[in-house]
Amino acid sequence: MSHDIESQLKFTLDGLASHLWVFTIIFILAEKDVLQDLCHPTPLPDLIEKIGLNEYVLNNMFDVLKEQGAVIRKDNTVCFSKPMQALISSKGFMNIALSVKLNQGKAAALVQDIRQNTWRHGWYHQDEMVLQGQGTLSEVVVTNFFVDVPRLTAQLSKPGCRLVDIGAGVAGLSIKFCECYPEVSVVAVEPADRPYKLAKANIEKSAYA
Numbered sequence: 001m002s003h004d005i006e007s008q009l010k011f012t013l014d015g016l017a018s019h020l021w022v023f024t025i026i027f028i029l030a031e032k033d034v035l036q037d038l039c040h041p042t043p044l045p046d047l048i049e050k051i052g053l054n055e056y057v058l059n060n061m062f063d064v065l066k067e068q069g070a071v072i073r074k075d076n077t078v079c080f081s082k083p084m085q086a087l088i089s090s091k092g093f094m095n096i097a098l099s100v101k102l103n104q105g106k107a108a109a110l111v112q113d114i115r116q117n118t119w120r121h122g123w124y125h126q127d128e129m130v131l132q133g134q135g136t137l138s139e140v141v142v143t144n145f146f147v148d149v150p151r152l153t154a155q156l157s158k159p160g161c162r163l164v165d166i167g168a169g170v171a172g173l174s175i176k177f178c179e180c181y182p183e184v185s186v187v188a189v190e191p192a193d194r195p196y197k198l199a200k201a202n203i204e205k206s207a208y209a
Contacts, residue, residue, distance in 0.1 A: 020104065022068050025061045026088075039085050041077040102133035126194045135172025135202070142176040156181040164189060171199035178208035 029035055032051045034042075048055055062078050065071040070084040080088070105127055113119040146153055155161060156177070161184045165174045168188035177186050188203070190196045203209050 018064075018068060021064050022070060024104070025065060026070075028061070035080075035088055038071070038078060038080045039088075041074070041079040044076050044078060047078060102130060102137065105130040105133065128198065131170050131195050131198055132172075135170035135198075138169065138173040139176040141173060142180050146180075153181075156184055159183050161185070162187070167191075168199055169195045171202050174199075175202060175206050175208060178206070 026035075029038065029051075034047060034050055037047070037050070044055070044058065048058055051058065053061075062071055062073060065084075066073055069081055072079050072081055109127060109130065110119065146156070156163070161181070163177060163184050163186045165171070165177070165186060165188045168174050168190045171188045171190070174186045174188040177184055186208075188199055190199050
């Protein structure tokens with residue numbers, strides 16, 4: 001391997017590792033519901049209390065974001081930089097962050113399966129984070145794609161419309177259909193036990209059971 005190619009690969013892998021850490025931290029901050037708080041200077045003690053992590057861990061997290069130009073730290077306060085504020089406000093940002101988190105989960109599961117010699121073909125994930133993440137990402141089929149097909153949206157808006165979601169997973173797509181098209185009656189079919197139980201719980205928690 002030439003020195004130039006080796007250097008380029010190292011640069012790419014180093015960049016990938018940094019980006020994965022950034023997305024992971026942003027996802028944690030989103031789960032703790034502090035993204036909007038960080039759009040203005042927020043005292044670190046307030047963030048420690050709200051996020052529930054100790055000062056050492058939180059400082060390390062924000063240092064990673066600072067190195068990437070995502071936050072500004074001053075006088076024991078933390079604030080997203082202007083470009084970061086614009087990014088988290090953009091359409092689809094959380095779907096991107098969730099996709100990264102989801103693929104991290106899949107990659108970790110793959111490594112574990114290879115170590116234990118349990119890898120097999122097909123979809124067989126049991127981890128709740130992976131399954132629920134996949135369900136959330138599937139919602140974009142309704143919100144992003146169907147709106148661009150007027151004839152289809154017209155059909156879905158008709159009283160008495162019925163839809164069968166085969167291989168429904170955790171029912172993210174089914175629930176989103178009900179949310180966006182109140183006239184639709186959806187039947188979610190999922191043969192696998194783990195996603196079926198999560199789908200049942202998700203539907204019962206929704207307004208469309």
